Amino acid sequence: MLRILSLDLLILLGLVLYFLVCRWILLAIIEVRLENDRSVRLKSKHDSALEPQSIYNGKPKKSSTVEIEDARKSGGIWP
Structure with missing residues (x-):
């Protein structure tokens, strides 16, 4: 009995x-x-921090004067 219990x-x-x-x-x-x-998330945040501030969603951000000139060329804003 003791042997079964120990087993x-x-x-x-x-x-x-x-x-x-x-x-x-x-x-x-x-x-x-x-x-x-x-580490991958930190690396991606670190890499994005090194990018210029003018980049937004992978496209260069246009300044307001460039946007106005583009709108004038398309006929959206009168000169």
Whole structure:
């Protein structure tokens, strides 16, 4: 009887250790993925901070005088 009980406890201990190790490995994988995601986000924010302020959505931002001249050429504003 004692032998069966100790065998059950040994199996239970093995299962607990197995799940703890699996949990530890999964948490390590998740942490690495999150860290990579953070570094990519920080890198993209850092890269966008280095771009000139005149760039908006990948297109150069026009100044107001250029917009007025474009509108005059298209007939939207009278000279």
